[in-house]
Amino acid sequence: xxxxxxxxxxxxxxxxxxxxxxxxxxxxxxxxxxxxxxxxxxxxxxxxxxxxxxxxxxxxxxxxxxxxxxxxxxxxxxxxxxxxxxxxxxxxxxxxxxxxxxxxxxxxxxxxxxxxxxxxxxxxxxxxxxxxxxxxxxxxxxxxxxxxxxxxxxxxxxxxxxxxxxxxxxxxxxxxxxxxxxxxxxxxxxxxxxxxxxxxxxxxxxxxxxxxxxxxxxxxxxxxxxxxxxxxxxxxxxxxxxxxxxxxxxxxxxxxxx
Numbered sequence: 001x002x003x004x005x006x007x008x009x010x011x012x013x014x015x016x017x018x019x020x021x022x023x024x025x026x027x028x029x030x031x032x033x034x035x036x037x038x039x040x041x042x043x044x045x046x047x048x049x050x051x052x053x054x055x056x057x058x059x060x061x062x063x064x065x066x067x068x069x070x071x072x073x074x075x076x077x078x079x080x081x082x083x084x085x086x087x088x089x090x091x092x093x094x095x096x097x098x099x100x101x102x103x104x105x106x107x108x109x110x111x112x113x114x115x116x117x118x119x120x121x122x123x124x125x126x127x128x129x130x131x132x133x134x135x136x137x138x139x140x141x142x143x144x145x146x147x148x149x150x151x152x153x154x155x156x157x158x159x160x161x162x163x164x165x166x167x168x169x170x171x172x173x174x175x176x177x178x179x180x181x182x183x184x185x186x187x188x189x190x191x192x193x194x195x196x197x198x199x200x201x202x203x204x205x206x207x208x209x210x211x212x213x214x215x216x217x218x219x220x221x222x223x224x225x226x227x228x229x230x231x232x233x234x235x236x237x238x239x240x241x242x243x244x245x246x247x248x249x250x251x252x253x254x255x256x257x258x
Contacts (some may be wrong), residue, residue, distance in 0.1 A: 006248075009224050009239045010255035013091070016195040019098040020187075021088055022212055026201020026227065027245040028104045031079045054175050058130070062167055067156035069170040073124040081112035084200065084245025087253045089113035091198075094257055099190035103202065103209050105172050118183050120209050126171035129161035137161065137168040184208060191216040197223045200245050204231035213237070226252075 013019070051057055058065040089112045092098040100109055100117040107125045109117040119126075127137040137159060159168045173179055188211075191197060197216035204210050210232070217223045217236045225237035226248045234240055241248050 005239050006241060006252060006255065009241060010252055012196050012222050012224070012239075013198070013252065014094075014256035016095060017097060018190075018194040018196075019091060019095050020190045020194040020197040020212070020216060020221075021091065021098065021100045022197065022199045022202060022209070023088070023100070023102045023104060023109070023245075024200070024202030024206075024209075025104060027082070027084045028079075028106055028108060029201070030084060030244055030246050031082045031108055033076055033079050033104075033106050033108070050175055053172075055177065058167075058169055058174075061155075062169075063155040063157045066158035066170070067154040069124060069172070070156050071154065076106040076108075076124060079106070079108065081108045082246050084249045085109055085112035085114075087245075087249035088200075090253050091256075094253075099187070099194070101187045101190070101209075101212065103206065118187050120173075120179050120183055120187065122170075122172035122180065124170065124172065127168050128171050129164060129166050130169040131161075131164065131166045136171075179208060187212055188215055191221070192219045194219075194221045197221050198226065199223065199233055199237070200226040200249070202227070202231070202233070204233035 052065050052068050085108050088100060088109065092100065092114055100114050102109055102117050102119055103121055105119065105121055105124045107123065129137065160166065161168055191212045192215060194216055197213055199213045202209070204213075213223050213225075213233055214236055217238075222239070223233070223237045224239045224241065225231070225233050226241045226243065226245060227233075228242060228244050228247075230240075241252070
């Protein structure tokens with residue numbers, strides 16, 4: 001890689017007053033968190049992801065779907081934020097007007113110190129009533145390991161809403177569902193007004209999330225992409241840094257605030 005590119009990226013990041021950071025599956029993969037399609041192992045290998053990630057599947061077999069998501073949530077709880085997550089939290093501390101947007105449904109950004117990441121696809125840690133998203137569910141996590149080995153072929157009965165006694169569902173966006181309108185609006189507004197947008201570990205093909213860097217570029221922001229492989233975002237990124245989040249971000253942040 002041309003040594004000028006990381007140097008220029010660090011200059012731009014250090015001088016920015018408003019920063020947007022968009023993260024995808026790549027950054028979580030470095031903490032050992034697989035994508036939901038890759039999470040079909042062991043007991044779950046006989047299923048297709050789309051059999052488990054729809055409202056129809058939940059209504060037909062709520063204990064099966066809840067069991068898979070609880071299994072996934074237990075795996076995330078055992079993962080730890082990596083140096084890429086920590087570098088993003090550092091950017092946020094150095095540039096207070098920073099918006100972190102993620103396509104991931106884990107809580108690694110929050111555990112790394114990010115104050116309020118925008119979860120475009122929801123979160124494994126924000127379950128809510130099946131009839132009203134305004135009814136968030138709160139219940140204690142199971143003991144370590146309990147949900148990691150689902151009983152009866154993976155089936156776990158979901159809890160009931162404390163407000164209306166309807167079933168509680170995972171707080172993720174399923175196939176056929178729209179992204180949370182408030183989250184998408186906030187993300188687009190941040191992209192419109194930022195100086196620098198960092199896109200990290202995203203494929204650039206999942207919409208509407210893939211539109212966010214394009215909004216930033218069309219609004220005059222500098223788009224910096226961190227990804228080990230070329231993506232469709234190469235053409236709109238002013239700087240492409242080839243590498244993973246853990247390989248690139250700690251060095252980039254250190255150089256930005258020497």
